[in-house]
Amino acid sequence: MIDVATQSAWMEELLVDLVQAPTELGHEDAGQAIMARAMAECGLEPRDVWLDAEALREHRHAAPFSWEVSGKRNVVATWPAAAPGGRSLILNGHIDVVPPAAAELWHSPPYVARREGDWLYGRGAGDMKAGLVAILGAVRALREAGVALCGDVHVQSVVEEECTGNGALQCLIDGMSADACVLAEPHPDHLTIAQVGVLWFHVEVAGEPVHAAYATTGHNAIEAAHTVLGALRELESELNSDPPAPYDEVTHPINLNPGVIAGGDWTSTVAAQCTLSCRLAMYPGTDPAQLRRLVEATVARAAQRDPFLAAHPPRVRYDGFTCEGSVVSLDEPLVRVLSDAYARVHGAAPGLRPTTATTDARHFVRNGIPAVCFGARAQAIHGIDERVSLASMHDCARVLAHFICDWAGVAG
């Protein structure tokens, strides 16, 4: 019997430390330092996989990025097989978190880990620092129990899952591979076997600035951006009208989100510019280049509704996610072996579900490494008062510990 409970205190302390590191984009390293230390506390030798801007910009599956990535690292470690004959495994999680949305709406500061009963509150607690902790908790429990495996187990703490996926991609460029991958995303009670692709695009809408006293002689970019958004909402409706399997059983699978808007530079000047940053999903099988063309055609169509915009067409810029969806066959041994491990802990098999989100799983699937998501139970990810169930984190570690042994095989 595998006893992960020996790691409970260590895991909860690690989660608190990780949550209190505000690892937003560009500030991931405080979290990676903690992960390196924690991997060492598992008896592993952590290694840095540095992001290589040039290699990423040349890679056809990298997402475009306008920011600096030099000096940014994934932290990885390998628990090497003690004997041959087993299957290798990647256990992956991301250290980066999204911003708090509205810090003043939180009941406690987003980067203070607050415990209330079984819930641990904080930005990133669920998405997905508890998943990183569950991975290391499982590995540490097995190693302290003297387990030796027949396959390599690689743990990965990657950056930029929330904006590009280029962290996980860098690990693959670096040569990391395995027979399967589990991403400990906050997908509890089920394995995620399909995911959408995601496109981030930024529509830059022009206006004609004039003094507000003569506003009707100008053209307001803020209102023009709304015209464009209206057309994009129509595209979203079209994309949801006839979903292919497995998304035909999902309500509203394709979500358009105008996530950030910024326009104008003076209250008494008609806005000259407005940038609307959107996230739009696509089904597995859709080429992201095809969705880009659809978005551009939609923006162009919106511009035709307005003579000023027709003469000053909005520009669509890409920065962040340009990624395809992916699907894992239900026949994959990974699905069966992980389901069995789950059933060993929970008494019943997990669900097998598609998600309307994207994750780093696509990179592994694209490289021939079957990959599913499974993790702790979280609430309000990307929302206010994000929280994770500590019991579910410990359960997840227990499932992973069983799975590691079953997948890699125990030596001797």
Place this chain on the structure above:
Amino acid sequence: MIDVATQSAWMEELLVDLVQAPTELGHEDAGQAIMARAMAECGLEPRDVWLDAEALREHRHAAPFSWEVSGKRNVVATWPAAAPGGRSLILNGHIDVVPPAAAELWHSPPYVARREGDWLYGRGAGDMKAGLVAILGAVRALREAGVALCGDVHVQSVVEEECTGNGALQCLIDGMSADACVLAEPHPDHLTIAQVGVLWFHVEVAGEPVHAAYATTGHNAIEAAHTVLGALRELESELNSDPPAPYDEVTHPINLNPGVIAGGDWTSTVAAQCTLSCRLAMYPGTDPAQLRRLVEATVARAAQRDPFLAAHPPRVRYDGFTCEGSVVSLDEPLVRVLSDAYARVHGAAPGLRPTTATTDARHFVRNGIPAVCFGARAQAIHGIDERVSLASMHDCARVLAHFICDWAGVAG
């Protein structure tokens, strides 16, 4: 015959220096240093009138402001009367400029003074650094010609005309007064005898942030802000439906401008917040407090159209202009004497017009000092490639020189 042409080179050099000082809000002092030097070059003794945050916050006609004003000064100087019996005068201009709207759309950088024929390009060239130059050009020409006056002439270079009017107000709090005031705003060919009031308000709209993958379970503040804007546009229409004189002869006198928008903090998070900053005008005679109530009622009405907003009502915040309109009687001696001076230079009387903008004139009018605007010919103020006619600046100086003599009376 008054010869202002002696000052042409000095004036044009001064204008170039002023335009190249990027005196946006919070950065006015580079311009005020130049103005102090220029006043000294007129043989005047410049004096600083420091903004007093406490005095302003207590003043019922000050506009609210959230930024630091300590260390911010108006620069003023008095040309004292050499003999009694004449009328005193304030010649006023503002040193602050609005931001460039979209610097990359300019044909030359906004804070590089570029001359092309009669046009001098640059942010603030017209609004209203050419006006400040015309004032000093007139004063310097008269003083160098040995003119002595029977009334004091006060020149004022004030801050914050573009956002609060608190600079000019501070001069009045400081005790400056006169029998009339001319503001050398870019209102050519006419005297501006009425102006609207202006309210700046900032609507803070709440959303319910969730992961973009489940966007329909949240509430997007960016789109909610547009709902609010729709209701405000209805209010604008109502306000334009039956304009009182003198605005009954003006097309669309009341302009609402959504000048700045900022919302959301992550492309893949449903926006939790959106702030829409608006400028809305009011007719002379409207109490700004009454317009505030109308705006708040309109925002509340918009919120009732949406269950989420009804439960999370948008907040209206005031920062910047809260100012009434003002009107000067056509019977004022100021109007006749300045019109006569204009006719002396141009051969015909100027128009007498209301404007759909606000200016610092209201503070003087409220304090019993008749005040009109008259100045150089500008194009694209608050727009792209703002420019001013140098010939019109020199003409304006000529008119002001005549007017100063006629109004104050020449001694001896």
